[in-house]
Amino acid sequence: MTPSPTAAPSGPPAPSGPPGPGAPDKTDLPDSELLRLDHQVCFSLHAASRAFGGVYRDALKDLGLTYPQYLVMLVLWEDGPRPVKAIGERLRLDSGTLSPLLKRLEAAGLVRRERSAADERSVTVHLTDDGAELRERALAVPRRILEATGMTVEEVLALQGLLGRLTGALDRAAG
Amino acid sequence: MTPSPTAAPSGPPAPSGPPGPGAPDKTDLPDSELLRLDHQVCFSLHAASRAFGGVYRDALKDLGLTYPQYLVMLVLWEDGPRPVKAIGERLRLDSGTLSPLLKRLEAAGLVRRERSAADERSVTVHLTDDGAELRERALAVPRRILEATGMTVEEVLALQGLLGRLTGALDRAAG
C-alpha cells in the first residue's frame, strides 16, 4: 500500500550535539528532526481520524446517518431533549455546524425542533418516534467498530484516556 | 470553556458483572453499555482531531497554510517533486481533495504543476522558490505543537505507534 508507512529511521538525528545543555527532556532535537517527527505525528492522527470515519461511514450507512449525525443522536438517546446549545457544548460544535446538520436530521424525520416557550431564543431538539426507534438498530454499531479496531475494551479505554488528556492540553494551549 | 472537557468517569462501566463466564476479554458487555462507551470513544477521537486542528490552525496562520496544505508541503519538502498520485498515496487523499488544494497552493505561489512529458496523464508538483523558502519558517511549527500537547517526545512517539496500529487495523477492516 503505502510506500513508507512508518518510516521512522532508527538512525538518530544529529550525532553532533547542538549547544543544548544537559536537559533531560529531548525537546532539544534539531528543528529539522522535529519537522520530520511532526510529519509522522500529524499524519498519524489525521489518518487515524479518517480511518475511523471510514469505518463509521460503513457501519452507519444502514442507518442513513453520517458520523457527526450519529454523535448528535447519541447525545439525544442518552440525555433526551436538549437545546441546540447543550448539544453543541457536549460535542464541541457550534451553531454553524449544528444548524444545517439538525435541519437534515429533521428532514429525515428523526428529530423535531421546537422554540422554547420560556426563552424564545432557545430551540429544543426532540427525538421523533422514528428517531427513538433508531436506537435499537444503532445498538449493533459499537461492536462492529470495536471489532474493526482490533483492540480490547481495556485498550480502547486507555486510548480514550490518552486522547482526553491530549485534547485537554491542546484546548488549554489554544485558549 | 467546556463544561465537561475530559469527562472520563473513573468508574468502570458496569460494576455488576454480566453473565459472562471467566472470559478475559470484556467484549461481552451489554449492548447499551457498548453504546455509551462508543459515545465516549468516538467523541474523544473526534475531539482530539479537532483540537489538533485548532492548534495547527493557529501555528500555521503566519505561514498562510491550512493543516492539509501543510501536510502536502511536508511531503514536498522531504521528498521533492512528486506526481499528484504519489502525494495522494502518502497522505491517503484522493484527487477530489488534492486537485483544488494544489490549485490553491499554486495560486499562493508555493508550488508549480507540470504535465509530465513521459506520461501526459500525470502532473508533477514542484516547489517554487517561495515554497522551498517557506520551510525555514515552518521549522518553528513542530515545537509549538509539541509544547501545546504537553507531552514529551517519547510520549508522542508512543501515541504515534498506537495510532498507527489502530489505523492499520481499521484500514484492514474497511478494505
Place this chain on the structure above:
DNA sequence: CGTCATTCAGTTGTGCACAACTAAATCGTG
C-alpha cells in the same frame, strides 16, 4: 492495427468545520 480496460487528474455534489457576521430575545444596570 483496432479495441477495450486501466490509470490519472479533474469536476460535481453532499456534508462537515470553522470564522465572521446577523437578528432576535433576554438580562443587567442605571
Place this chain on the structure above:
DNA sequence: CACGATTTAGTTGTGCACAACTGAATGACG
C-alpha cells in the same frame, strides 16, 4: 422603564473529505 451588553440560533463564505463521475492518455490483447 430605557438602553446597552449578552445570549442563542441562524446565515454566509472558505476549505476539506469523499463518492461518483468525466475525459484524456496509456497499455494489453486479439
